[in-house]
Every structure is written in C-alpha cells, then in structure tokens.
Amino acid sequence: MLRLYNTLSHTKEEFSPLDPSSIRLYVCGPTVYDFAHIGNARPQIVFDVLFRLLRHVYGDAHVTYARNITDVDDKIMSRAAEEGVAISELTVRTARQFHEDVTALGCLPPTHEPRATEYIPAMIAMIRRLIDSGHAYSAEGHVLFDVGSKPDYGKLARRSLDEMMAGARVEVAPYKMNPMDFVLWKPSSGDQPGWESPWGRGRPGWHIECSAMAESLLGDSFDIHGGGIDLVFPHHENEIAQSESVHHGAPLARTWIHNGFLQVEGEKMSKSLGNFFTIRDLLKDWPGEVLRFNMLRTHYRQPMNWTFHGLKESWTALERFYAVAEPVLATAVSADFLEALCDDLNTPLALSELHRARDVDLAGGLGLLGFSCVQDRIAAKPPMDPVAIADAIVARAAARKNRSFTEADRIRDDLAGKGILLKDGPDGTTWEVKR
RNA sequence: GGCCACGUGGCGGAGUGGUGACGCAGCGGUCUGCAAAACCGUUUACCCCGGUUCAAUUCCGGGCGUGGCCUCCA
CATH class of the missing domain: 1.10.10 (Arc Repressor Mutant, subunit A)
Known part of the structure; x- marks a missing residue:
C-alpha cells in the first residue's frame, strides 16, 4: 500500500489511482535559460524515485510521467539578448545540457517531455474556453484570469483572497479587475517572440503552459502533480484555477506533492555567498550516483542541508554497497525496504534498511532507487598513472x-x-x- | 506584517505516549612487520517554558531560532 502526503489535504493519504492501468504523473520541469543547479536537482531525483516506485508497484507499462520544458519566458528572452544568440539556440542548448545532467543523476527519461512552444494552439484554445465560460477577460492586449470567478481560489496554498490582498505586493496593473488576477496571455512587441491569437500577437503566461500541456497529455484529471514547494503559490494554485474552471470543477490532480528546499552548508544558496553549484560543475568531481545518493539521504519534504561532508559520506556508503552488490536485473526488494518507500517515499529509512539487506535485496533495492551498482560508475579518477x-x-x-x-x-x-x-x-x- | 513548514547525540538522519533505528566520525578489539582497508564491539540525543497524562522527545499552548511563500524562483 502506497501512502503519499498530499499538500491539498496536509495529510498522508492512501494512494488510490484513478485508473490502476494508467497512473498519470505531471512534474514541472525546467525553464531553459541556464545550467541547472543543485537545488534544481532535488525534484528531478525525488520524482524520478516516485516514477520508479509507481512502475514497480503498478508495472512499467501502466505509468505515464510528463515533465515539461518551458522554452518561452521573459528570462529566456533577456538571456538570449545578453548572449546575442537566437532564443531557439539558447533553449535547445540548455535543454540538451539539462538532459545530460539529469541522466548523469540516474533519472529515467519521462514518458512525455512537452515543450511549451509546441503547445501554443492548445493554450490559446484553453484561454478561449476560459473567456467563454466567464473565467477570463481581455484588456489592453492582455488576457487575465478572473480569480473572483473561482470561489475556492487559494485552496492549495491555504490562503483566502482577502489574506492575499492584505499582504499583496503584486503589481497592480490598471487593467486588472482584481489585483490577484494573473496573466494568461500577454502582447509581444515586434522583436519579442510571439504568436498570432484572437487577442493579437503575443505569448502565453507561465501558468497556462502547464495546464494546457497536462490536459493534452494526461487528460482533465490525473493522479499526481509534483514540484518544488516554492511552486505551490502562485504557479500550482493558478494551474488549478485554470484547469478546474475549464473542466467544470473536475480536480486537476488528486494528489499534490512538493519537495522541500535545500540549503548549502547551512546557508541559503546564492551566487554572492559563493555556494551556488551547478550540477554540471559538481559532476566534474563527484559521480552522479553519489549526488543522487546524497539527495535521498534526506526525506523529500524535509528542508535539506546540502554539504560536501555529506557528499563524502555518500560516496563512502555507496562504495561499500557496490563492493557487495552485483549489478543484476532482478528486482527483488525486501518487504521492509518497500514498506519504507511506500510510506510517503521515506528514502532515508529505506536506505537504512539496505544496511541490513543481503546481496540480492541490496542490489534490488539500490536498483529500484536508480543506482547501477557498477563500481566503475563511482570510481574516482586516479591522480596518477x-x-x-x-x-x-x-x-x-x-x-x-x-x-x-x-x-x-x-x-x-x-x-x-x-x-x-x-x-x-x-x-x-x-x-x-x-x- | 500575513500564511506555512522545520528544530533529535560530534555530524547526517528515521521514528515513537513507556524497552535510546540506522549511517559517518570517535573509542576498544581482530587482522597486519607496522599501518590502512575490512570485520566485531561500543560512548554521546530529542531547542526553551508551561499544560494534559501514571508516563512526553512524541499530544496541546506559548516562546525562541531557521527556512519557504506572499514578486521570477526547485
């Protein structure tokens, strides 16, 4: 029995699929304008473990995992301008780097990896339906979602509209009916990327991208939606508002899962503190599987203190495991190990079970978590011949x-x-x- | 300011209303020419103040600390 903590209910719930023959999982992927950093790696690894666990429990053929790539965004536009390259060149290059990085971290490719720019017609169609059903309005070339039209707006973030307005620091554009209304479509000037639409040439807002892609690939309702805890508000709240308004109240996702933030060496990660690490840089000195192991030593919902000391410990532990675990195709795992994983993805407890496990169970457990058990993969480069x-x-x-x-x-x-x-x-x- | 999390031994990190997980480090031992590695054994804990209870690290209230969100953000 799989139990997962649902942000929507703030409790651990027994997971019961909408359709056991077709489990559907959606995770917010990267906005591709720069190398992914170690904080970005956490959700990729966490949800990869969830993907693997779902496949183990329900069968490989019965799990669909969609993870988008946001390739239209204002940060992308400004970065491309800075570098003097075409937007497509930047996004294609960055997406490729992202794939190399997550592959090195032992993540399986998702079933679907939609790019936002390939779903513009779906987004326009969804916006049109929102307008037609009275949930959105156009003003001065923008289309905005009317939060007043969604009585339970704020249910995921557990915040009422009144509370949000009280602490609101949002830009109050004059054309907004309500300060909390958010953009579905915005106009593009001549030099900005844009698509023709009923509201003029423009580009989509960030939130509508995920709603449209999720609908296209997973349907109106699906099982699990994941992402970092910082996405709860406004991104996921707004996805819910859009999708559920279009789908006559049908819940977008049954279970919402969010991973906690990480700090580096006890401090907030930032370039100014000099503790900002990209996955790419770390891979020069540390095997990807070591980075992965280190990430799984902390429960995904806990705040994590990411340290080099922890990385060393992870390397030692993994070497000891690999010394006795043969890479095998068998997927045998101990009952205790599986039980730990099924209890809201308790990877620290699952890893501790591996210290008790014997050969087959050890290799099986490591395999289920995405580890190769191949010693060469975690061998340090010798400093001499x-x-x-x-x-x-x-x-x-x-x-x-x-x-x-x-x-x-x-x-x-x-x-x-x-x-x-x-x-x-x-x-x-x-x-x-x-x- | 509002909302939401988290605070466990030297470090990492589970868990629980009552017999002190697990890993790393440390210490002792076996092995070794001596070490290292490996293996065996082992010390140290639940932020503070109240409350509930026969009993609280575990439940409740308050405080302090850290982090997240409220604006792009994993």
Missing part, C-alpha cells in the same frame, strides 16, 4: 618479502602523498583514490 601504481605495488611487495620495511613504507607513504591508498588483503594489495 595506474601502471605506475601497479609498478610501485610490485616493488613494495618485493621489499616486504625481503623484510625491508623501511623501503616498503617509503613506497606506501610516497603513494599516499600522491593520493593513492593501499589496501593489503589476503589476495594481495589493491589501491583506491584517497579522499
């Missing part, structure tokens, strides 16, 4: 045989100084990179 290391080991063995321990120790210390750690076992001497 492996042949020279092997030669030194032979020389040291000879010295030891002659009981020239001073010479043997000199060789060992010499290698240690170069970052190579020797391990003497019953079957001879092996080495590993010192960390």
